[in-house]
Structures are given as structure tokens and as C-alpha cells.
Amino acid sequence: MKLHQLRSLIAVAENGSIHEASRALHVTQPAVSKALADLEAELGAPMFVRSAKGTQLTPYGQSLIRHARAIEQELRHAHEDISTLLGIARGTVTVGVTPVTSAGPFAEALREFSRVYPQVTVNVFELRPPQIQEGLADGSIDFGLVSRIGQPTDTRFHWETLYTIATTLGVRTGHPLRGTHSLQGLTQAAWLSWDALDDSTSLIGTLFSSQDVAPPKNVLRCTSTSLYLEMASTTDRISLWSELPFHMAPYKGLLRRIGLTEPLPDMTIGLICRDIELSTTVAATLIEMIRTACTKFAGVYQRAGATPGRRAQEPKERP
Numbered sequence: 001m002k003l004h005q006l007r008s009l010i011a012v013a014e015n016g017s018i019h020e021a022s023r024a025l026h027v028t029q030p031a032v033s034k035a036l037a038d039l040e041a042e043l044g045a046p047m048f049v050r051s052a053k054g055t056q057l058t059p060y061g062q063s064l065i066r067h068a069r070a071i072e073q074e075l076r077h078a079h080e081d082i083s084t085l086l087g088i089a090r091g092t093v094t095v096g097v098t099p100v101t102s103a104g105p106f107a108e109a110l111r112e113f114s115r116v117y118p119q120v121t122v123n124v125f126e127l128r129p130p131q132i133q134e135g136l137a138d139g140s141i142d143f144g145l146v147s148r149i150g151q152p153t154d155t156r157f158h159w160e161t162l163y164t165i166a167t168t169l170g171v172r173t174g175h176p177l178r179g180t181h182s183l184q185g186l187t188q189a190a191w192l193s194w195d196a197l198d199d200s201t202s203l204i205g206t207l208f209s210s211q212d213v214a215p216p217k218n219v220l221r222c223t224s225t226s227l228y229l230e231m232a233s234t235t236d237r238i239s240l241w242s243e244l245p246f247h248m249a250p251y252k253g254l255l256r257r258i259g260l261t262e263p264l265p266d267m268t269i270g271l272i273c274r275d276i277e278l279s280t281t282v283a284a285t286l287i288e289m290i291r292t293a294c295t296k297f298a299g300v301y302q303r304a305g306a307t308p309g310r311r312a313q314e315p316k317e318r319p
Helices: 002-015 018-025 029-043 059-085 107-117 129-138 203-208 225-234 281-296
Strands: 048-051 056-057 089-095 119-128 142-149 159-166 165-170 192-194 219-221 239-242 255-258 267-273
Touching: 002 018, 002 029, 002 056, 002 059, 018 029, 018 107, 056 059, 059 129, 089 129, 089 281, 107 119, 107 281, 129 142, 142 203, 142 281, 159 281, 165 225, 192 225, 192 239, 203 239, 225 239, 225 267
Parallel strands: 089 119, 089 142, 192 219
Antiparallel strands: 048 056, 142 267, 159 267, 165 239, 165 255
16 A cells, blocks of 8 residues: 555545545546555455445445554654654644543643744644544544543553542532432432443443442433533533532532532543654643643642642653
């Protein structure tokens, strides 16, 4: 396989036709057609199905394109690393975050990174853990910050714990069940959840299973942070949070804790990437700034009971 063949594959998949792919690549249509034909001949499998609706990837093409995108991303990283070594601090860093991880130490590190490296483009996308893993697999995300209960079981990716923080249940001011002290007593209530309860990364699903309590049936799944907060603060739905929002001014007047007798498991905030040793220089620099921010835990983070992970506590030499 040759690089121009893989780029042709990506371009046709993203643009929907050979004609549009040739325009995007600034080459002729016959050149794109030949690249795809040679690729299919080498692999012995069709990459596309052509129809009136356009050009669609076959299962073979869907499998190959994940690798093709990862390869193209690694080449981009190589170019950016060389530019950085030449003293040209530029490039792009793409980070996937979950709502819990987007505040606190990450925000501090991002402000510092943007100040020191204004020429570097930083893309931050709020995603669910499975989406972050998909982005890592196809190379569209450099690294992710994930919130979860417990340690991950997927060994495909590098994982390091940045910090742990206490979890709590939140309700609106004046919620009728605020005085309830048992998780069992809340199973019939209406809940909010970022994920489906049977998802292995679901915070609420993990919470109920850890206490051996049947999960609630009235659950509104919401992946929008602003809508999640809106529903949590204006309806009778119960929501799960880290302790951090209850120490931050924008949230203090909107949410109240439910004090349960059952101990709630801590939430783990971790960094996930394909291979930490293959991070670009600019990505590694941002990661190091995030680690540094996680060791400080000044003021609000310490009051929220956050504890930095062992890796974050170790002094690092900045790339």
C-alpha cells in the first residue's frame, strides 16, 4: 500500500464521490480511480460500492480506513515534531474531554498552554468515553481526559490516573427527596445520566451496581453539559456529580447534595492515549502542563477532596 492510495481512500469516503475527492486532493479523477483500483487489486477486496446515492465504503473499506486515518495522523505528527525541533512552535493538538474533566486542572493547563504557545491550534471536543476511544483509534484525537468510576479494563490504550475526586448526588434547591439518605430509596425517582446505564463507562450504572441496588428505570440520557445542568437544577431529576461543582460559584446556588449513608465510590480522572511515547512534542507539552496543574490542586480542588494520581505527583522533565 502506498500513501497516495490511502489518501485517495480517505478523500472518497469523506467527499462521497471520486469527482469531489479529486477536487479535494487537487488531482485528476483518473488518478484517484487508478489509486483505488490498485489498492483493491493489492488487497483482493472491494473498498467501495458505487450507487446512485454516491460511493459508500464496503466492510473492507471501513476496516482499512481506520488504519489509513491513523497513518495519516502519525505522518502529520511527524511533520509537526520536526517543525518544533526546528524551533517553530506550531501544529495542532486535538483533545477529547468528558464534562467532569473539562473544568478544573485541565482549564488551568489550557490557559497556560495557549499563553505560551499561541501559534499552536488546540481543538477540544466534549465527548463520551467510547467516542474518545474511537477518535484515538483512528488518529483524529491526540489524547483524551476521561472520568470514570474504577480503573479501565481496555488495554488497547495507555492510561494514567491524573487525580481522584469524591462523587455526590445533586438535586435542585427544594427537591422533595433531598432528605433521603439511602440509594435504595431513590430507585423510583427520575434521574439524569450521561450514558446508557448498561454502558461499562456509565457513572450512574456503575454506582448502582457497586452498591448491589437495582438501577432506576426513569432515566433521561443527556450528553449536553448545559442541558444536563439545566435539567438538574430546574426539575426533580437526580444527577451524579463530582464534588468539584459544589465548590464553584456558578453551581453553588443551583444544586444541593443528597447525603447518603452508603459510601459512594470516588471518581477517577485519567489521561488516555494510543501510545504516550508517540505523542507529538506539542501534545506532550500540553500533557505535562495538565500533570503539573493536577499536582497543585490549589484552593477549590483541595476543598473538593481531590487527590492527584501517582504519575501526576512525580516530577517530570518538560519535552
